[in-house]
Each structure stands twice: as C-alpha cells, then as structure tokens.
Amino acid sequence: MRRARGRLVLFCLVVLLGSTASATASEDAGIARGDWPSWQGDPAGSRFSRAEHRITPGTVGRLKLKWAFAYPKTGAWSKSQPAVVGDTVFFGGPDRKFHAVDARSGKPKWRFDLGPAGPGPLDGVAFDGATGAAVAEGKVFFGDSRGFVYALDQHTGKLLWSVHTETHPRGWHTSSPLYYRGRIYLGASSAEHGVGQDYPCCTFRGHIDALDAGTGALVWRHYTVPEPRAVATWPSGATRYEPSGAGVWGSPVIDEATGTLYVGTGQNYSGNGGDFDTLFALDAVDGTVRWKQRVTDADSWRDLCNVPDGEGYCPGLKDNTALDFDLGAAPNLFPVHGRLLVGVGQKSGVYHAFDARTGEVRWRRQLSVPSPLGGATGIQWGASYDGTHLYAATYYAGPGTLNALDPATGKVVWTTPNPADGCAKGGASRYPGQCVLAHTPAVTSSPGLVYEGSTDGKMRVYSARTGAVLWEYDTVRDFAGANGIPGRGGSIAGNGGAVVAHGTLYVQTGYEPMYPSEHGSALLAFDLP
Template structure:
C-alpha cells in the first residue's frame, strides 16, 4: 500500500474514533454525566478520571461486554520487595502510565509496552526519618505530575523528564500522611491530609505506647499553587487540640483531634465548589468529623457541611483487650470508625445538581450540591463492631445512568448498581463464592476473604472491581453478571526484570484504570499473600 494511501486510511480511522468519542460525550452530557476534561478523551489523568469523580472511561470503545473475556496481560511491572503495600493507582496520559512504588520511586512507563520513560528516586529529595513512599494516585495537568507521600509531602514533577519541580510538606506532624490524591483546577492543587496517629498510640502510628500523649493531629484540606506549591488556603477539620487531662496511663490527653481527609476531593467548576469527605475523631467529639464539606474553591470558606454521624471517636486502642477510658463512644463492646473515606460523585438528575458519597458505615448518601440538603440515603452494607470495614471504602462510579457501589468485608462484599435519582438497587452481585477456593487464594484460606477494597470503575457496558481474593473481575453494567475474571495470585516477571506476584487487588485509594483499550491494576495490597523473594505488581491488560 502506498504511503499516501496508508496515511489517508490512518486519518480516516482517527476521524472515525473522534466521531465515536464526540457522540459518546453528547450522550453522556444529556444523561447528566460530567463534561469532558481538557485531556484526550481516552486519558485517565487523575484518581477519579475527571473533576466530577465519575471514575467512568466514557471514550473506551475497544473493550466491550462482548470481547472483555479476551483480555490478557500485555505487560507486568514488578516492584522491589518491600514491607509497604502497593497503592498508587496509575494515571495514563498521552500513552504514558505514571505511578509510584512502595520502594520510594516514581515511575513513568510506556502505557502500551511498559518500556521505561523515566524513573525518579524520591529518597534524596527531602531526607527524613520516614520513607518517601508515594501513597496515592498522581494527577497529571499542565505538563506536571502531582502526588503525595507517606510522610506528608506533596510533589510536582516535570511530566516529560521526572525532574522534581517542587516538594512541599503540607503537615509536619510525625504521623501525617497524604492518601488523598490531588486534583488540579484553576491553577490550584486541592488535596487532603490524614494521619496514622489513630492506628496505634504513638507519634508516627508505628507502635503501641500507652504513655504517648494522644492525640494532636488535625485533618485539613489545602489548596496549593500548582506552579509553586505555595499554600493558597487551608480548612482545618477540627479545632486545635488542647490538653484536657490524662489517660489511664498518666499520659497527657489532648482533645479534639483527628478528622483526617483520606480521599480525593472533586470540583464543580460551574459553582466553584470543592467537595470532600472527612474521617472520625481520634479524641474528643468536635469539628467536621464524618462530614461532607462543600468549600469555596477560591478561599476555602465553607458553603455548607453535612455531618452524617453525630458521634464517632475511634483509634486503634478501641480494639485492645482493655479499651475502657480510651474510647468514650464504646457501647456493648463496639466502637464506630465510620469515616467518609470515599471520593464523592457529582451528577445531575432532572436538572438538579447532586453530590453523593459512600461511608464506611455502609450507607451511600446523596445531597443537593448547592444546599447540602439530604436527597436520599441507601444502606448497602451492615456495619461490623468496632470498625466500619464492612461498608463503602474508597470510591464509586457513575456512568451517566447508574451509580456503581461496592461493599468491603460485608460477608460477602457485594457490587451494586443503583438508580441515581432514588437510590433504588437495580442489581446486586456478591463477590463470587468460589473466590477463596479457586486460583492462588485457595492455598491461603487464612488470608483470603470475599471483600471489595478498591474503588469501582466503569466503562461503556462494563463495571470493574477487584477483590481480597486476588481476582480482578469485569461485570456487566446491565445486569451484574461476571464477564471476565483474572487471578493475580501467581508469579510474574516484570518488564523491569524483577520477579513479582499479585495478591489482594489494591485498595487503599485505588482501583482499575481503563484507558485507550488497556486496563491497569495494582495487585498486592494488604492482606498480603506469601511472596518470597518478590514484590507486588502492576498489571496491564489488553485485547
């Protein structure tokens, strides 16, 4: 075929693809889905796919319900062996996948082949006692890559070279951490800060010390200047902790504290509003804990707040053999821990702008986006004693027609399709019962469970969700049938030459990423399956 003819056919093909994407966009906007981002339609540039938190790959036309069963691993990337779990969901932009590793490095790899573009070692950027582990998903915007780390820093890297443009510590507390994936809008980087101070009774959350004067961390949402990293505004979720007495051990007691911001904010550019959820108190009972916040994107001023749990004071000692005195909300042997750890969804129903969010209690809440008025609520998971691990953990998806919501340790976890107008359950599919008796998980019944930790993702006709049983699954968006299953609990050799093995599909802030005919999945989150001599893996699937 002559070169000119080949070029003509390629151009025709590109025009056809563009037409398909344009038609898809028109249909989605009519159905109430968010408007397109400034990126290519096939890109997945931020944790939630777009500013509205849809986690919906609207332009995906290659992978369909009819051919999804043909997906195969195209390449694997194996991380060096590490005690930290993998949790940095990739961003995929202009044919490059950007992601962090538990080894303290940040990677840019060819999205189709896994070939190296660049690698940045973060360990020497700002030396410190805790490692510089990327702890969330990056956002790619304006030629920069933005992400946070385990020790409370936010970074901006050059998209083309990986050069560190700036690194800013958003919180100097020894236990501060950034699990909130940043979102970029109007020249600002919006990001939340949480901490590990609640996990145990110690400054950095690594040990259990009854003599530690707990607790002093305050959650907050920040707007940083995207160019310089300078702080534009900050909203603290609790008042400044003050000494109010002593613990049973004699250590000083501080209240209130906590209300960390675990998840990524979303932004409505039309109203200029940032929406984000918060976690529970560590001590005391005050502030914006377990709250949906609507903040002015220019100033951080509160437009409205809706607190969905009226008392929720919890930390690791609530699960100790003798928690009395440490957990004032403890009743009948149970405390709460009902964070809003999930990222919200913005959508429109009947001309009314709504914002919805899942809670670890197992409830999905929907509010009027302008006023905060409750529109509907739906209980999808039954809470377990002393910890909301049976509810909705990290995030949900909206495809313009349905909300897709998963529950975690709900015996078993389930995947739901829900009517966005009323909360009516359209279908529900339990984590398949053979999840722990087939594949690599079958050898580890003491580890395996039927729960959905990751955020839910959708693409036209397909819903994507992984499980603690180490399996990634594709479900029919129409009726919830399982269309494809891949067991990741097996050995891989990475394109980087290292051995790796999959495991629990990454929770802790991530889920499947669907971009340009490929699906990207991090495998190896806690609970860990035995993996002697190897690390966790990023898997890239294609047809």
C-alpha cells in the same frame, strides 16, 4: 407527557453541559480524549472511562495480560492508582519511587526517588510511598506518606517543586490530588490512629489544602477540627488531647459550573468535636464553607479500640460510638431531573446523596450492615457513575458486594456478591486463613462494564446491565516484570481502583491481605489481542 419531555430535555442538557465543561477543562490542562489523568477520572469524580470503545461487553472476555511492572519486596502495600496520559503511565510504587513507563510495553521511561525528601512519620508501615497522580500543565502532581506534595516534569521526571504540607510528625497524604484552574487540591490524614498506650493522644488536625500548581505555594487551608487541647491523662499517664483527627483520606471532586469543591472527612482520634464524618462543600477560590453535612453523631476511634484492654483508651467502646465510620471515599457528582446531586459512600455501608447546591439530603441507601469490624464492612474508597447508574462496592460485608443504584432514588438495581468460590480457587486458595471475600478498591466503569477487584486476588469485570461477571483474572501468581525483576500479585489494591484508558486495563495488585511471597507486588496491564 409534554412536561416529562421537557424534564428529559433539561436532564440531557445538564449532562451535555457537564461533559463539555469537563472536556474543556481537560483540554486546557493538556489532556486528550481517552486519557485517565487523575484519581477521579474527571473533575466530577465519575471514575467513568467515557471514551473507551475497544473494551466492550462483547470483547472483554478476550482480555489478556499485556505486561507487568514489578516492585522490589518492601512489606508496603501497592496503593498508587495509575494515571494515563497519551502513551505514558504514571504511578508510585511501594519502593518509594515514582515511575513513568511506556503504556505499550511497560518499559521504564523515567523514575523519581522520593527518599531524599525527608524522614517519614512511620517508615516501613503499610501505607508507604506516593498517592495517585494528577497530570496537567505538563506536570505530574502527587502526595506521599511523609506529608510532601510534588510536581515533576511530565516528560523527564525532573523535580519542579516539592512542599512539605505537614507540621505534624505523623501527618501524610492518602488523598490524591485534583487539578483545577492552576491549583492542586488534596487532603491530609495521618498515622496517629495507630499509636500505643504511652503516646500523648492525639494532636493531628485533618485539613484540605489548595496549592498553586506552578509553585506549590499554599493558597488556602481548611482545618476539620479546632486546635486539640490537653484536657486530662490516659490510664498510662500520657497527656490526653481533644478533639483530634477528622483526617481527609479520600480525594476531592469539583463542580466546575459553580467552583464548589466537595470532600469528606474521617473520625475523631480523641474527643468528640469538629467536622468529623462530614461532607464539605467548599468555595474553590478561598476555601470558605458553602455547606457541610455531618453523617454521624459521634465517632471517636483509633487502633487501641480493637485490643482487649483498649477501653480506657477508647471511650466510645462504652457507648458504642467507636465506629470508624469515615467518609474516606471520593464523592461523585451526577445530575437528576435537572438538579445536580453529590453522593458519597461511608464506611458504615451507607451511600448518601445530597443536593449539590444546598446540601439537602435527597436519599440514603444502606448497602451493608456494620459488624464488630465497624467501618471495615462498608464503602471504602469510592463509587462510579456512568450516566445511568451509580456503582458502589462494600468491603468486609460477609461477603462484599458490588451494587448498581438508581441515581434518582438510591434504589438497588442489582447486587452481585463477591463470588463464593473466590477463596477456594486460584492463588488465594493456598491461604484460607487470610483470604476474605471483600472489596477494597474504588469502583470504575466504562460503557457497558464495571470493574472491581477483591481481596481474594481476583480482578473482575461485570456487566453494567445485569451485574454478571464477564471476565476474571487471578493475580495471586508470579510475574516477570517488564522492568527486569520478578513480582507477585495479591489482593487488588485499595486507595484507588482499576484504570481503563485507550483500550487497556491497569490494575495494582498487592494490598491487605498480603499473601506471602519472596517477591514484591506488581502493576498489571491487560489488553485485547
């Protein structure tokens, strides 16, 4: 009993020290308690709104729409998760604008146009516009789908600096930045997976960058694959380059006690080499590798793997290694019995947990079974940790499910499937051929509650204790935007998830599938009356 009590004291001390360190870092960056200043929520990637006290299991059922901010119709997805600092919400839209609005009313404060920065890799594609933002030092930092990174004045929207991090013409950012001690950390991925048969595939190299927060200057860069080399030709006669890809789709997190940065990578586009499907532990100061864990033996995939005549362009179809099993989700750091673990969800449906110091595997848990859709069945953008459980959601898993896991063992505490009537009611019921019961977004939590949206267009809040649905809102409807234009909801957005700050729930709606409408998508804010 004495030994168990000692372990409990040590565990509580680790949690307390971690919370204190995060609070100190936030205060140093000019962030107040209750804000949500970055994609990760905090440096450790908990996606847990620790200070939330208004939205509780007892009050969540009374949430009402407070305001909507609508975008013009562009054909692009809503994917920029909001950041909330004080009374301002910061986010990008599919209109290639970056917005700051009043958290109380949704009225615009300022707007920044991304357009003049330069040509994009694929203008008009679904991934178009800004990533989620990080707010620190009086600045707003974010990347975009043209490979630029920006720093804007937090109060005026004035451009302070912008840098183009991508020499590759199809490079872009889906990774949202992490601020830590005067630097910005974010990854680079690309649109090269979507190229056709005549394209000389492929030459993109994934990388994670550290930028000076004051100037945008590159401090260090770590590539995930070696320089691709011409090795043969594709059936079309186009030059074949290998290895390529291993883009960094997700957002990094950091262990502030050791200065270790953690981030995952995606699959190869061609060949089989480099650090694909790998979780990295990097020294935040100089980018050197402290350890790495590759979780898939081979994984070479691009869009041509999905077409009937794609075999010649997707060698993995012959040996079943065309998987698309990215580590596209952001990692989570959490203490267990006095040891810090780092966990990450994979598009294979597995959540992996490693010793954060050594990289030793502690446990793995399969939450969905891969299907012919490959990585579309598994964990997409990220999980959440609330000090008690880990929460991870699966995508096209027939149906997608929300799961609570024991952080010490990975044991599933509860599982709640996407409600079976999700496509049979509400706005999605008019589109039975498009609606699927699946979870794209990263999971978010606050004390007693878990937040996860669905491709059926419903935003849901669950009991953290039992997994029961406590609140549901159908977003597939028209909205009058506080900015003066009409909007319409759709699937709840990926590339991020719900944000909970100062008693308000923020949700981007309008992702794949995009239910037909003459209006653009919208950001929604819900509050208690």
